Amino acid sequence: xxxxxxxxxxxxxxxxxxxxxxxxxxxxxxxxxxxxxxxxxxxxxxxxxxxxxxxxxxxxxxxxxxxxxxxxxxxxxxxxxxxxxxxxxxxxxxxxxxxxxxxxx
Numbered sequence: 526x527x528x529x530x531x532x533x534x535x536x537x538x539x540x541x542x543x544x545x546x547x548x549x550x551x552x553x554x555x556x557x558x559x560x561x562x563x564x565x566x567x568x569x570x571x572x573x574x575x576x577x578x579x580x581x582x583x584x585x586x587x588x589x590x591x592x593x594x595x596x597x598x599x600x601x602x603x604x605x606x607x608x609x610x611x612x613x614x615x616x617x618x619x620x621x622x623x624x625x626x627x628x629x630x
Contacts, residue, residue: 560586561583561585561627562615563581563584564581564584564596565580565581567612570612574601577601582598584596584615594609595609
């Protein structure tokens with residue numbers, strides 16, 4: 526029992542500088558996304574020739590007409606193409622790996 530104790534709300538993630546902000550999000554957090562970032566493909570259904578399941582892909586900045594639930598990914602053909610965000614899970618990579626992958630062709 527936790528009489529008088531305070532439960533932590535943290536999930537173990539490091540607090541960021543914006544964590545203390547008094548502002549509220551309007552639901553459009555795309556301005557806070559830093560590109561490129563990396564995502565793991567978890568579903569290549571219908572795109573078997575362009576995506577490999579369980580491979581990490583570079584996600585690049587969307588174009589103005591891209592849908593809000595889509596991500597622009599540099600695929601197996603080496604071109605950025607629009608895919609459903611449900612096919613990917615964003616991942617955090619060590620800085621050294623991010624730098625190497627961001628410059629890889």
